[in-house]
Amino acid sequence: MNVHKNARLTPLRREEMALAVIEGSLSQANAAVRYGVTAKIVARWVERYKTDGQAGMADRSSRPARSPKRTDQSTAERIVALRRERRTGKHIAQEVGVSPATVSRVLKRAGLSRLKDLDPAEPVVRYERAHPGEMIHIDIKKLGRFERVGHRITGDRKGQSNSRGIGCEFVHIAIDDASRIAFSQILPDEKKESAIVFLRAALAYYAGLGVVVIHAADIQDRDGAPAVLKSILTRWPWLRHVFADGGYAGPKLRGALQKIGKFTMEIVKRSDSAKGFEVLPRRWVVERTFAWLGRCRRLAKDFERSIESAQAWVFIANIRMLTRRLARA
Template structure:
């Protein structure tokens, strides 16, 4: 119960005041003067205590027991039906012939106040493969190249980065990422494009890197990007003995581990420092990626680094920790 900061009576004081009148022999006027309230207030709590006892000392809802002019059920049904057609509250009120406040109350009771409540998001379905290498997720992040610190550092959007001062745009570079579904061990490379040749080169390099850690990759999951739908990538998967799984169109959450890793990389690597050039940023990527795999606590791994999922012995850890 929320009691006003200047309230003179709490449930305990109300009971005390009522007992003073009932058992103590005080008049209602005397009790009113003692407790700093009106005789009418004293009479109310005495009556409640007499009929309900201690339970009657709490506040009651001001909502009426019965509405004299309730909104008809047919109107309520029509308001909800129009809302499911994504009509606004004012539009519904004009169409149905009721006030916007009435529409708001109806929609609130129906749980349709916000447009996103009409089509709620699908529940998150989390999954994890049983062993390292059973499946890796692959994705690409596009980053702009630069030759001086940008507006994120300087705060000045008037000057754009140019290449050697000749006024031409520096272009783009593409971070190809691979992350193991079970261990979250990640492998990253920067390529000049997101074409099939670069995607295949990254796939082969990733498999070789996982192999050095004793992990044999069986499946690879990608989105439906052109490079992953190409014949070159399909043939590479066949030659490497991989099962290629593509996500459902327009559902990036299916490849959520790669998407989440990219968010972490952008926050903790790409935009974490004031790099002078994109080359300096690219040179720092292997350092950060090593920290991510070997030292950074991972929330879904009970705050342990991804390398802990491989179960390596101390000798193997020293041999691989370069």
């Protein structure tokens, strides 16, 4: 029964009426007059409360406990099988030997009333960026201020118009496209000055989470590295020494790192006199780790649609590697 929870003869009122009769406050006749129902209805809810307690005050299904003439299971399964062959209800009724109404009821229970229900549901196409930090969505929601509790709670409409014109607040919201992480602030207006303040705060927040910084493809590695290190400085403030390959060599990056923080950088370069394959210190640690992760076929290529899924598989690969080493120890 789709009614308000405090309306007449809802579970709350039924329990109140039944308790009044059971405790002797009202007779069944007086309860019927007070609650606007018949004495038979009062007796029904009193008996249900005695039997089932508070749970018995809820509505019961009108469906019968037994249905002796219901279509047997084998016939229903045959109807469903013929429907999956894209037969119409009329053809199914003729072949099975039942009425079209029976076929309709069986197909409705099976969720196959329409032919399009036989087709598999199309996958949800959800647009998203591949990496966190690549795009953020910003919106502003205007909300009116409340000076006092409204009449829907107090029931008093006196002076309900006196609080008009007290102004609004503006909720600025930013959502990262890939990770769906949200950041919000309540500001006094939606002017450009407030929007700029919010954007800077949102970028600082995402940088503190270690969100990857995405830049244009025409920016060289050594030019983009300061932005990455600056974004992770708030998350790992103890970071001081950086190992990099030869592509990051040069005074430009070294000077930029000194401005960001007290970073020292060590370039791992291959010896000019080396011939063939040579294991480079420090860099081999990274390459070896990638090789270990590559043994997990799920990480052999970028199969995942989200950063969170790829990160989870990295953890799974490391757990598998560590458990194998512990088993051999």
